[in-house]
Amino acid sequence: MFTLFAGVIAFVLIYAYLIYANRTPPPSLAFLRGPVGGSIFLGFTEVMRSISIADYTEKWMNDYGSVYQIPMAAGTREVIVLDPKAIAYILAKDTVAYKRTPVLKKLVETLIGKGIVWSDGDAHKRQRKAMNPAFSNARVRESTPVFFDVAFKVKSIWDSILDASQSGEGIIEVQEFMNHLAVDNMGLAAFGHAFDCVSNVSSPETQPKPPMKRGPVDATNAAVHEAVAAFKAKQPTGVAAVLYLLIHILPMIMDLPTGRRQMFDKLSNALRNILEVAYAREKVVNGAEGGGEKNDASTTALGLLVKADRTDPTAKISPDELMAQMKEVLIAGFEPPAAALTWGLIEIARRPEIQSRLRAEIVEFSENNGGEPTWDQLTAGFPYLTAFTHEVLRCYPSLPVLRRVAAEDDILPLTHPIITADGKEITQVPIPKGAFVSIPIKCMNLAEEFWGPTAKQFDPNRWLVDFDDEVDSDEEEAHGKPQKRVKINGSVKEKRSEGKKLRAKEIQGFKHILSFGDGPRMCLGKGFALASFKATCYVLVKHFTFEFPGGPKTELDSHWSLLPRPKVKGAEGAGVPIRIRRVDD
Numbered sequence: 001m002f003t004l005f006a007g008v009i010a011f012v013l014i015y016a017y018l019i020y021a022n023r024t025p026p027p028s029l030a031f032l033r034g035p036v037g038g039s040i041f042l043g044f045t046e047v048m049r050s051i052s053i054a055d056y057t058e059k060w061m062n063d064y065g066s067v068y069q070i071p072m073a074a075g076t077r078e079v080i081v082l083d084p085k086a087i088a089y090i091l092a093k094d095t096v097a098y099k100r101t102p103v104l105k106k107l108v109e110t111l112i113g114k115g116i117v118w119s120d121g122d123a124h125k126r127q128r129k130a131m132n133p134a135f136s137n138a139r140v141r142e143s144t145p146v147f148f149d150v151a152f153k154v155k156s157i158w159d160s161i162l163d164a165s166q167s168g169e170g171i172i173e174v175q176e177f178m179n180h181l182a183v184d185n186m187g188l189a190a191f192g193h194a195f196d197c198v199s200n201v202s203s204p205e206t207q208p209k210p211p212m213k214r215g216p217v218d219a220t221n222a223a224v225h226e227a228v229a230a231f232k233a234k235q236p237t238g239v240a241a242v243l244y245l246l247i248h249i250l251p252m253i254m255d256l257p258t259g260r261r262q263m264f265d266k267l268s269n270a271l272r273n274i275l276e277v278a279y280a281r282e283k284v285v286n287g288a289e290g291g292g293e294k295n296d297a298s299t300t301a302l303g304l305l306v307k308a309d310r311t312d313p314t315a316k317i318s319p320d321e322l323m324a325q326m327k328e329v330l331i332a333g334f335e336p337p338a339a340a341l342t343w344g345l346i347e348i349a350r351r352p353e354i355q356s357r358l359r360a361e362i363v364e365f366s367e368n369n370g371g372e373p374t375w376d377q378l379t380a381g382f383p384y385l386t387a388f389t390h391e392v393l394r395c396y397p398s399l400p401v402l403r404r405v406a407a408e409d410d411i412l413p414l415t416h417p418i419i420t421a422d423g424k425e426i427t428q429v430p431i432p433k434g435a436f437v438s439i440p441i442k443c444m445n446l447a448e449e450f451w452g453p454t455a456k457q458f459d460p461n462r463w464l465v466d467f468d469d470e471v472d473s474d475e476e477e478a479h480g481k482p483q484k485r486v487k488i489n490g491s492v493k494e495k496r497s498e499g500k501k502l503r504a505k506e507i508q509g510f511k512h513i514l515s516f517g518d519g520p521r522m523c524l525g526k527g528f529a530l531a532s533f534k535a536t537c538y539v540l541v542k543h544f545t546f547e548f549p550g551g552p553k554t555e556l557d558s559h560w561s562l563l564p565r566p567k568v569k570g571a572e573g574a575g576v577p578i579r580i581r582r583v584d585d
């Protein structure tokens with residue numbers, strides 16, 4: 001009886017505290033304005049995880065200025081930063097003054113290990129130094145044929161589906177195929193290992209079974225296939241929300257032997273096999289003392305990492321770190337590229353004019369040059385495919401928000417002043433040690449403040465203008481009324497009339513978008529991501545047409561895999577069924 005009474009009192013006290021914390025920011029942040037409300041237990045956590053994160057954070061920016069604070073889970077607060085100068089400052093001091101949040105750190109340590117994503121400061125610098133050569137332009141150039149080979153493998157499976165169909169058309173679960181393609185790309189390019197994932201796409205109801213024989217799957221590949229399947233499994237939102245809350249209060253629950261934890265353990269064992277092969281191969285290629293001839297095997301990302309560990313004392317990484325690196329490269333190299341490609345195919349399917357323009361550019365190259373483009377051609381040529389790639393990255397950043405915790409008291413510089421809760425104008429924002437700081441990438445990429453009135457529209461044409469002369473003064477002008485054409489960097493770009501410049505160019509980062517992050521933690525695989533995206537689009541758009549069975553207005557929804565993914569509203573899991581036909585049919 002007493003225990004029940006004590007339990008009720010404890011619950012009431014916690015509940016009262018959460019109501020208080022939800023309404024009242026701590027004194028160190030009380031000078032910042034911000035929205036009140038959200039859930040008593042989770043604050044605006046669900047909003048910050050939702051598909052509408054950019055809409056909310058943009059509205060709050062318009063109401064409270066470019067730096068504000070919001071209530072989050074378990075009575076915590078988060079400072080939201082949407083000022084370009086402040087963002088550049090935070091990301092430049094990343095890993096030292098701004099670090100991963102304790103919850104994320106614990107999660108990464110538990111599931112993946114103390115690799116580059118987990119580490120901060122000097123440990124991060126050392127690991128980054130070891131990994132850089134494995135992600136250089138030279139490596140991306142060498143890997144580009146692999147991306148074409150994997151895309152052609154998808155093509156041949158889709159061809160067999162169409163061959164078996166009476167109507168010459170097939171409904172393909174494109175997200176499923178892009179997941180498997182991205183894993184195969186990473187396996188071959190980074191580890192020199194064929195996971196053979198594309199040939200093992202499961203065939204849901206909507207998709208005719210590929211009439212092909214599947215070979216036996218070894219234990220390593222089976223574990224990776226299982227991991228890919230588990231990543232895309234749907235989590236019930238209610239349970240996920242409760243777990244998220246509990247993790248903040250009791251981080252040790254991440255140590256529980258959950259299904260996901262066991263799956264990660266299996267994945268470690270599988271990757272250990274690949275690592276052992278890489279160690280053995282490196283020994284054979286370079287001899288125990290090193291210095292031998294390089295060959296294909298030793299120049300995979302993994303081969304270079306193994307070699308760097310032995311040959312460069314300043315870039316030494318322990319076997320545990322190497323293991324964590326492999327898991328990170330597999331996960332970071334699979335999830336965002338697969339999501340970006342799925343979004344790309346969605347936009348292609350719902351916008352026939354973009355699809356035709358892309359195909360025309362690809363076919364023109366193919367007719368003039370014969371084989372597939374090299375990395376240099378993919379990078380320097382293909383203005384429309386490049387514009388399309390940038391627009392997919394802008395509109396659909398895989399990581400909608402970057403979250404950090406301030407490791408010391410700091411002062412953020414601002415591009416434009418903000419008004420505090422007591423009505424003062426400030427040009428710098430004091431950030432107390434321990435404050436959670438969030439940068440909503442998706443909002444920075446899509447806010448009208450930075451991208452003008454057409455910010456929310458998917459429009460690759462915006463990348464074909466002379467960016468520095470872009471205007472946002474007039475909707476008609478800003479949306480595709482080219483006035484004259486100018487030559488920039490050897491390619492013809494459309495230039496619009498003179499006027500107010502877009503604020504987007506104040507944003508640092510790749511192409512003024514934050515989809516790859518910025519600073520010391522900027523995406524290591526950016527080059528791989530761009531080359532594999534373009535190579536895959538090249539092959540698939542050249543050979544197939546895409547359309548939604550329900551028409552271009554098909555409604556989309558979001559689905560949580562490791563990161564947010566698109567899905568067709570009402571479809572099972574992360575389903576994105578798209579109808580394909582051969583181009584020449």
Ligand code: HEM
Nearest residue numbers: 117332333336337340398515516517521523524525528529
């Ligand atoms: C469209 C594709 C991709 C996108 C949008 C993307 C995005 C990002 C972002 C935003 C970060 C920074 C995270 C942070 O600051 O907390 C990041 C880091 C990272 N990415 Fe990517 N990524 C992509 C593809 C890849 C690929 C293909 C690889 C591997 C080949 C890769 C490997 C990594 C690694 C290892 C890091 C951690 C870097 C560090 O902490 O120093 N990414 N990525």
